[in-house]
Amino acid sequence: MNSLDVILGPIISEKSMTDAATGKYTFKVTLQSTKKQIKKAIEEQFKVNVVKVATITVKGEVQKTG
Numbered sequence: 001m002n003s004l005d006v007i008l009g010p011i012i013s014e015k016s017m018t019d020a021a022t023g024k025y026t027f028k029v030t031l032q033s034t035k036k037q038i039k040k041a042i043e044e045q046f047k048v049n050v051v052k053v054a055t056i057t058v059k060g061e062v063q064k065t066g
Contacts, residue, residue, distance in 0.1 A: 001030075004041070006041040007038075008027070009027065009028050011027065013026075
């Protein structure tokens, strides 16, 4: 997988902005990407040294119709 295809974009929220002040950044990535691929993609795109990668899978909400 190409490193440009791994990162879909940043997540902008109050919590992510608070974490950014302490050096923790939040990105939306593809479901198929591994922690090693995420680390490599971040390091290549932003020219930084990644210390740790934490992932979480968030399921969408069910919408009621009718």
